Amino acid sequence: MQKFKINTSFSYLVAVSGGPDSMFMLNELVKMSVKDLVVCHVNYNFRNDSDNDQKIVEEFCAKNNLKLEKLVIEQDYSLLKENFESWARKTRYDFFVEVSKKHNIKNVLIAHNRNDLVETFLLQQERKSFVKHYGLNKTSIYKDLIIVRPMLNILKSEILVALKEEKVPYAVDSTNEDIKYKRNKIRAELSENLFPEIVEQIKLLNNELEKKSLKVDWYVNNNMSADELKINKNLQDSNLEFIQRTIYKWLELIKKDFVIQNRRNKTIFEIAKNIKVSEKVFWEIKIGNYSIIKDYDNLFLIETKVIEPKTFVIKSKEDLYLAEEFINWLDLVNAIKRNKENYPYVITNDFLKYKLDTYTLGKKTNRYLIDKKIRYKNRMLKAVVYSKRTKKILNTIK
Template structure:
């Protein structure tokens, strides 16, 4: 059977569920006499017999004196509102990142095999998923971790035969035969003798994808301003897949791709759809604790709490400390001083409200915003100060 070899000078985390694939991988490390690794196990307590998985892993680690780090998940699954598989993936990979930081290790070995490679492609094809790569890539990233899949050339049947031959104990996940999960339905209908033709199809699809990704890279690299992506007219005319890939590439560059990695593919699709079809100069979308904003011809992403509206009344000099809530507090302070401190003032970034109540350079502020095309980024992040009596804004809005 096919085997894999790893660099003995590199440190690894090893993801071990207790199932046949991960126990095969763990045993292979022992056979290769690798020593610089840490075993990681996650017990979701999702199945009644999940503790048995942990016992198998623990027993193996004790036999060979291996370092074992484990996460015992305490979760009421009746209250879980998201897809279990996506939630579980994020849970375990965040755990890997934590353990990687503890030991200073950046590489995690995952026991996906050749069957998983084919099944993943067929699942992508069935769901018409956004895919960075069709099938499974030998190396990918999660946050700062390198995910390494050394077993993609090994068949499941070979793994099972070897484990039985060597009398290596492993656990069986009963949920793997539940065909309510689409992957299990695909798995049940697959035959290993059909893999060669499917893998040839995957190869062609990835060649096409590589060509598309070159075009994506060119657009994104030539249309970024600081950490913002510029939306050109030609870009809006591209197909949705191209726009989705550009959005994902941009998020990768600014290191925010983790916000959409574990969410429904609808997230990136909705962003792309809004870019392509919306005629609004401004729209926003909350993604976890961030806010993605379309602002005239740019899109950017910021912490959601920075967009929350805040307003303070400055009645006396003693109230001036309140302006420190805003990033442009010095500008506000100087505007009040220039106005000879004719209290009271209002300081606010609640532009949806103050734009209708105030005046800027003799115009209603709303009209001024429209005429000058004042960016929404500045409206949200920077505050204005105006006289409570005259409603006149005193600082510059740019």
């Protein structure tokens, strides 16, 4: 009898660590005669016996004629500047994405069980986490990869019994016993007898969450333009939780939620608080290689390197190629030609500086930008050109 159900006509990647849960799942898949499987194993070399885990997976795959993709990591963990578990998860899932593209398989099976679901929920409660779903969802998305967790109804105790009965080899991760990790501490103190009550609580909370999500979806779907989110009074008057969920949904829709994947709670709270209380027409929050920017009544996300301030002095015609650094380069070159090429000129998108140093149409550029409500996105992406002598901006700012 099948321990869990999947569509056996689909192709799957199978995440296999060598531990009891993933070896149980892989063994069941073999028994189901699922034909198109690619096993994915990551050896972090984090423990002294990591090679043993890899050997167990290799031998099982060889015995059952299964395709195996391995990622063997050589890393000095004393130099790791982030939480190991978060780093390992990102490394693992990015590897799955890579293998997915190689084999053209969109589904990856993860061996989370009922115990993992309950432990995750209790961890969320303890951390007061902002979550999209309480516990674990049967399916989720990571960078277009479909994550499938078919074993959420199976208890850990059932898995261990089955492995023993069928003599399936598996590795034991000694770090799972280390109670300095919060999840391990919860696991050590938890009894499976309590699961029915906890699972019922999870269902109730997820039902409430679904109602909130419908309201969030309505706001986002009605207040998006291209990849930008419109900020209006309705959003600003909402509670912080609603605003946080709205930001996450927006990032999810533009397929950039990975930007905040490992720092979601703190970062989204900071953005939400700024939306609710800040009266500034412009602010910027940097997140890794990206920036989230409030631009009047719009919120947009952009790679920080794209909007880095750049300034060039154009001393002669031979320097005009430097204008090509900006998307409005032709406008800049034409403005110089209209000015009879009276070098030197300055080309820059450093609006925080040039707005104080230059003049536009007879007034201070700062005043002009305010009066015309020139979007900050345009100020960052498009450059201005001005005479180094007169400080007069020559191109039209719009």
